[in-house]
Amino acid sequence: MRAVRWMVIGSVGSALLIVGIAGRQVGKEVVFGMLGPLVAAGVSWALVERTYLRSPERLTGLMIGGFATKMVFFGGYVAVMLKVLALHPVPFVASFTGSFIVLYAVEALLMRRLFAGG
Numbered sequence: 001m002r003a004v005r006w007m008v009i010g011s012v013g014s015a016l017l018i019v020g021i022a023g024r025q026v027g028k029e030v031v032f033g034m035l036g037p038l039v040a041a042g043v044s045w046a047l048v049e050r051t052y053l054r055s056p057e058r059l060t061g062l063m064i065g066g067f068a069t070k071m072v073f074f075g076g077y078v079a080v081m082l083k084v085l086a087l088h089p090v091p092f093v094a095s096f097t098g099s100f101i102v103l104y105a106v107e108a109l110l111m112r113r114l115f116a117g118g
Helices: 002-022 024-054 056-084 089-115
Strands: none
Touching (some): 002 089, 024 056, 056 089
């Protein structure tokens, strides 16, 4: 759970920095662009860590199921944000993409450390 807290702190900090630089007019798009990847990466990491520590042989199945779940989640999330909330697409997609890449790179590094026994 410590890693998830750092993901949240990093996301909030970067959102504040981006809104401070770009202006409040993109604040909603930046926050919602980061929120989806943050929730998905946080939940994913918590489940991976718990499963690996309790029963490592179940991890592959969990990750396959998680991949399918995330595909559905992200498709629905982006559709709702752009169609229902009518967010401006460019700042939302930029924030979403940047957060997605960074958070999943962090998750990959955390997995590498976990699997190495660190």
